[in-house]
Amino acid sequence: MAGSGPAFEAGASREMNGAEYIVRKLISEGVDTLFGYPGGCVMPLYDALLESPIRHILCRHEQGTAFAANGYARSSGRIGVCLATSGPGATNLMTGLADAYMDSVPMVAITGQVPTALIGTDAFQEIDVLGMSLPITKQSFLVQAIDELPEILDQAFRIALEGRPGPVLVDLPKDIQLATLSEPTIPHLSGERISNTTTPAQWQQAIELMNTSRRPIIYGGGGILLGDAVSPFRQFVETTGIPAVFSLKGLGALPGDHPLNMGMLGMHGSVAANQVVQEADLLIAVGVRFDDRVTGKLSRFAPHAQVIHLDIDPAEIGKLRQAVCALPGDIKQSLKALTIKLNLLDWQSQCLERLEQDGFALPAQDGITGPHFMRLLSQTTRGQAIISCDVGQHQMWVAQHYAFDHPRKHLTSGGLGAMGFGLPAAIGAQLANSEIPVINVAGDGSFMMNAQELATIGRYRLPTKIIILDNQALGMVRQQQSVCYQGRYSEIDLSDNPDFCTLARAFGIPAQSISDPDDMAYAINKLLETPGPALLHVAIATEHNVWPMVKPGDANDQIITGANP
Amino acid sequence: MIFSLHIQARSNPAMLEKILQTTRVRGFSIRSMDVKSCDTERLLKIHLTVESDRPQERLVTQLNKLGGIRELTALHAVADSAPLVERNLQKVSLMYPV
The missing domain is CATH 3.40.50.1220 (TPP-binding domain)
Structure with missing residues (x-):
């Protein structure tokens, strides 16, 4: 982490360039952690960050930065901030922003853009980020002149939090980051809750x-x-x-x-x-x-x-x-x-x-089942851990059997249903909550969508725990094909998954694997007691489904259980 | 059902796109549109006539949420068979030195 320099004292005023102003604005808004990935059009901003006290977390993919900022915001209630360069950097943020939009998560995303004179010329790494982000942000801004920068940043931080929260994107051309802003003042405008409109x-x-x-x-x-x-x-x-x-x-x-x-x-x-x-x-x-x-x-x-x-x-x-x-x-x-x-x-x-x-019952099936495992995890942690789920059957087993003591501890991609959410969101949650155990519960399909973030956990030695329920299939898709498509399984086989324990160890993360129900309690305790990061691979049967279930389009009183599918 | 909206919005980049995108996504198709830019007030003045079988309120509440909307008036709902108001548009060509 870079040290704090006198130039970055919040509230100070001097001539500075746009990038330096942004960093000072982030500090004045109380941003202590920033998730990002550098590139050509955000180089001035990365240069300014070098001397700032803000902790920059280098993820290994821009989607990871967006989900990490998302998890940071969900688990803390504060604004999550992510940063990416123009073109592919910005497009890779989009899934994380869409997720935040669907679930009303306060975020500010800052993207680099090609210099203003090159906008509209199909320049290298130019993409219309403003246009792309319109449907998936609460508001998007393109800064067209340096004088607009203070007001736009003020608005971005206010809009992200006020009323129904959501993500805001600020697209910053490189020349704006380098332009001089004379004698700026940096007001701190915190989000204001809107008053009641009910009589x-x-x-x-x-x-x-x-x-x-x-x-x-x-x-x-x-x-x-x-x-x-x-x-x-x-x-x-x-x-x-x-x-x-x-x-x-x-x-x-x-x-x-x-x-x-x-x-x-x-x-x-x-x-x-x-x-x-x-x-x-x-x-x-x-x-x-x-x-x-x-x-x-x-x-x-x-x-x-x-x-x-x-x-x-x-x-x-x-x-x-x-x-x-x-x-x-x-x-x-x-x-x-x-x-x-x-x-x-x-x-x-x-x-x-x-x-x-x-109510939710435990199934009478051989081997480790998702419901049994989640019930035991809930009892062991007394519902007090932050659980960051991915999307699929394991996500529903968590929802059914983990007794959360507070909604802020349940991180789940509800509206968008984005596979790959869980691991980077757990990183953000861990950085916002150093004293609380953070566990990423993943399926084998979801885990592979952002597995590169193991490197981020390894680099920062985050004490985040990872549990992979591995049924060697896209289980939820398989279940719907079983129930709604007469068992015509199409492209759901993941039996060629890598050895997840070897994968974790390659990033310096200890790992173990279990397949016997009798090992569950020991393995969960060992996982939680391991200092630093650790991964637990749990082999479950491909055939296990999530019950009960209402078929898409059916009424809730047509609910089916495993006994009468 | 066909109805009209009078909208005043800040003349921000992509403001008009956001209004059109919201209209489309929420299930309304545009029958006509008239937009004027008022430079002194940095405002767009938009008259929009849209059609949908969805309730008018569903679009109005979504548009009202957009940042930059200054004023929004739902003018009236008319039956499908009612004739649309015709507007006389003048084409203006601008020339400038290159």
Whole structure:
């Protein structure tokens, strides 16, 4: 890490070039860690970084930098910043930005661009990054003159955090980085939460609906964490006594062992969670967007329920499901206003009974199974580790069986479903949370999509642990081909995977492999106790599937279990 | 359903692209568009007529979220069979020394 020089004291003012200004601005915004990869059009910025106190993490692919910044932001609530050069550097960031956009993660991406005079000439490593990024960022900027730079950077950091968070891209031509900015001042504009736009009359309407409901259910999502509303949400559940189901991104909003926690609903939710939603007469939707993975066939989702919808983004309310009571604005304030005592003892005991009968169960199968392993990992870590998932069957087993104690500890590519997310996101999370165990739970397919980031973990000796559930196949694709395409398996075989333990050791990371269920407890403990990074390879059967499952396009009451596929 | 929008937006790079892209992605097709740039205010004044079987509100709320939108008015909804307003456009050629 480079040392701190007097030129980089936040708030100081002198003549400087654009690159130096950017570094000073990052410092004034409290950015302590930057994930990047250098190249031709960001060389002035890399030169300025040399004398700054900012910790630069060199990933081994720009997609790794974007996912690492993404994981940093998700696990800390602070803005994740990544940096790449023009052309391929910038295009490689795009998946990470799209993921942040879908899951409302605050990020600022800075990309180099060819000099302004060359823009539009098909210059070397020139690509229209501004145009490419429009659909996957909250806002994108191209700095066209040095005088625009301070205002654009201020806006970028404000927009990324305010209201519904999201990624912002700033495209910086090389000549702007080199141009002189005279006597700049560097204001610090932190993100401001928008005030509530809901009126007391709307809260009163919601309270009347709650008072008359006999079968209310809370449907909680990622907006609870993003709205800094975990504590008021828990108070709301405790006081009202309304049972709650969660989307993938809502997991942890209520402790996993809480008696009113019905767990995940939707495509791979429990039968119990889906059933109580189908029976509910009132659905209190908190920070959710009625994603198709949650609702199944929308017209048959929660068919008897009136909906109260709380969300900071008015565009989400009524987008897919009409709300009889819309509560746009700050979720925290609305939850506090709706925290009243209700008498729901009969309904609570019905829900509890359903959960006992039809909650997530452990399968009776030979060998190590994903559910058994995740249940044991959850018990061993007491739900307190940060789990950074990839995408696929293992991701669903984590969601079903790992009892998170807080949603900030569950890093998962929910909206985009981007394979390759988990390993670099774990790097970012580890750098933001040095005191908390960080575990990347990957599948063999996902792991290979950003396996180069083992080098980053090795270089910085991050104590990140890696668990690969290896079924030698693209398991989730195989499962859908099994269930929906009569077992016509197409391009899902990964039986020529490398030896993952040898691969890890090549990067200086100790590794072990298990295939016997009796070795699970020992291996998990050994993994967690190993100082520095370590990898655990877990061999599981190709045939194991994730149950229950709602087929794409089916209604949630058509859910199938492993017993009746 | 066909309806019109009056939009005032900051004249940022790609502002117009972002509006058009949002319109397309959210399931609305453009029947007509008139754009004027107001240099003194750094504003774009856009009159957009769009068609979709989706509710007008779905587009309005998404456009309202875009950074740089200063004013947005949904003018009216008209039936599919109603004639569109015709506009007289004047073609202007600009010449400058090379």
